[in-house]
Amino acid sequence: MLSYECEPKVIIVGGGFGGLSAAQALKSALIDVTLNRSAQLPSVPASAIPGSHRSLSPGEVAAPLRGVLSRQKNTRVLLGDVQDIEPAAKRVVLADGASFDYDSLIVAAGSQTSYYGHDAWQQWAPGLKSVEEATNIRHKILYAFEVAERLTDPAQRRAWLTFVIVGARAHGSGTGGSHRRNRQADAEE
DSSP, X not given: OOOOTTSOEEEEEOOSHHHHHHHHHTTTSSSEEEEEEXXXXXXXXXXXXXXXXXXXXXXXXXXXXXXXTTTOTTEEEEEOOEEEEETTTTEEEETTSXXXXXXXXXXXXXXXXXXXXXXXXXXXXXXXXXXXXXXXXXXXXXXXXXXXXXXXXXXXHHHHTOOOOOOOSHHHHHHHHHHXXXXXHHHHO
16 A cells, blocks of 8 residues: 555544445545444445345455555554544544544445334345345245245245235335346346
């Protein structure tokens, strides 16, 4: 990484879609970019959408941030959980005690799946914000295919092969389209 000691320092908290997008948008700027990612999230789920229904390993659906940003000379990736943000001092403090000063701060720490007060839905409607969640969805879909293959009653088979995808943004539409293409490919075999 080139060090722009006199250039503005930008810290990005979060290594998911938002943090990665912010870092990539700053690739040509004459600034010093530090992307901080959580110790609990080793990779960005850049391909979690297709990984939720295909037979891919977690390593194939998530790319290490260091690898994705390795050619970006003004950026470094640090592992650590943010303990505190001190706006007056313009400093980010990590759980291990390390601290980093910044001129600009981007907080892209992620989000949670919301069930709008209906937490019981979680059993039937898993989120799709991590590799683990994508792997869980893939397991449930493959299990449904296995069960349906052994059934002789067309109504029961149809029930096991009926999937509802809520959400038409990247995750929902990507999962739905890929799932349909895979079912069509299976039918042709």
